[in-house]
Amino acid sequence: MKSYPPNSINNLHKISVAPMMDCTDKHFRMIIRKISSKALLYTEMIVAQSLIYTEKKEQFLDFNLEEHPLSIQFGGDNPKMLEEAAKMAQDWGYDEINFNVGCPSPRVCSGNFGASLMKDPSKVAKCIESLKNNCSIPVTIKHRIGVDDDDSFDKLNSFVKEVANAGADRFTVHARKAILKGLNPKQNRTIPPLKYDIVQKLKKNNPDLLIEINGGFTNIDQCIKALSDLDGVMIGRSVYKYPLRWSEIDQKIYRENTTSKKASEIIISLVPYIENHLKNGGKTWDVCKHLINLVEGIPNAKIWRNEISARSIKQELSIDYLIKQSLKLQKMGF
Numbered sequence: 627m628k629s630y631p632p633n634s635i636n637n638l639h640k641i642s643v644a645p646m647m648d649c650t651d652k653h654f655r656m657i658i659r660k661i662s663s664k665a666l667l668y669t670e671m672i673v674a675q676s677l678i679y680t681e682k683k684e685q686f687l688d689f690n691l692e693e694h695p696l697s698i699q700f701g702g703d704n705p706k707m708l709e710e711a712a713k714m715a716q717d718w719g720y721d722e723i724n725f726n727v728g729c730p731s732p733r734v735c736s737g738n739f740g741a742s743l744m745k746d747p748s749k750v751a752k753c754i755e756s757l758k759n760n761c762s763i764p765v766t767i768k769h770r771i772g773v774d775d776d777d778s779f780d781k782l783n784s785f786v787k788e789v790a791n792a793g794a795d796r797f798t799v800h801a802r803k804a805i806l807k808g809l810n811p812k813q814n815r816t817i818p819p820l821k822y823d824i825v826q827k828l829k830k831n832n833p834d835l836l837i838e839i840n841g842g843f844t845n846i847d848q849c850i851k852a853l854s855d856l857d858g859v860m861i862g863r864s865v866y867k868y869p870l871r872w873s874e875i876d877q878k879i880y881r882e883n884t885t886s887k888k889a890s891e892i893i894i895s896l897v898p899y900i901e902n903h904l905k906n907g908g909k910t911w912d913v914c915k916h917l918i919n920l921v922e923g924i925p926n927a928k929i930w931r932n933e934i935s936a937r938s939i940k941q942e943l944s945i946d947y948l949i950k951q952s953l954k955l956q957k958m959g960f
């Protein structure tokens with residue numbers, strides 16, 4: 627069991643890095659922690675049922691202490707399973723639990739959870755109650771502004787009120803609706819239009835609720851603007867693809883007196899972590915697949931990325947080589 631960090635229940639998380647399957651694993655989160663010590667981080671979605679039945683709980687739950695504040699995201703629709711999952715998350719030392727009802731994946735929705743659950747607010751409320759009654763850490767929810775034809779403001783507003791009554795501590799609203807028939811998950815992140823005004827109206831109607839906006843943010847200035855009338859901004863794809871574009875989060879959003887790190891510094895500071903990962907039987911690619919995105923804007927960035935990728939996929943990337951390549955970056959001022 628991990629030791630407890632200072633509980634984040636009263637911390638206002640102005641910026642968070644979105645849960646993203648196959649992206650926001652513990653290695654990526656370690657990289658992001660070198661960029662911002664403050665942003666709230668999320669795990670990838672974990673299906674509560676899978677966590678309960680797996681023999682490999684540690685694989686699902688493990689994280690590094692440096693990753694705090696860290697939210698674990700659950701998918702599911704069975705209050706009993708969520709009860710157990712909540713206990714595990716708290717025992718393991720997570721700072722909060724997030725419940726996902728924004729995922730439009732057919733696989734997820736066929737289990738009648740993810741975005742399709744938004745059509746059944748009382749079931750969502752039951753799930754939130756189960757989570758809340760079985761832990762003392764915050765329980766938050768991530769959802770869309772609507773699903774299919776259930777996309778009126780009134781529906782959204784009453785959904786949020788019902789879920790708030792069940793005890794949800796924060797609402798992360800992906801500012802586009804989900805279309806469950808006809809669009810795949812990727813299209814569901816681009817085709818339905820972003821409607822920030824709906825999220826702003828939701829906050830105006832519910833000033834006492836913590837409401838975080840998500841969808842389409844690509845720079846810090848946009849976030850600062852959004853924070854003038856909302857409680858938080860969640861950033862997804864842009865942080866994954868261009869992590870260093872977010873290197874001034876701590877200074878500009880949290881008013882911390884720190885200097886932002888360059889790609890070379892971040893890579894070199896991660897060497898002990900990578901060495902330890904290798905010692906425990908991991909592969910360099912586990913970390914390097916995320917790390918290569920740090921290198922942007924240098925001459926021949928693509929060659930640099932390809933070289934690191936090819937060597938680490940073939941398991942031929944030595945730490946010495948990685949350090950040498952990082953020192954080259956440093957010489958170029960990156």
Ligand SMILES: Cc1cc2nc3c(=O)[nH]c(=O)nc-3n(C[C@H](O)[C@H](O)[C@H](O)COP(=O)(O)O)c2cc1C
Nearest residue numbers: 644645646647670671726800841842843861862863
């Ligand atoms: C590859 C990928 C995987 C995702 N996986 C999840 C997930 O596990 N849980 C979730 O709630 N959202 C997931 N999302 C959605 C993001 O959390 C976020 O809501 C979406 O990308 C919109 O934010 P953005 O425009 O800043 O990227 C995923 C998105 C991407 C691109």
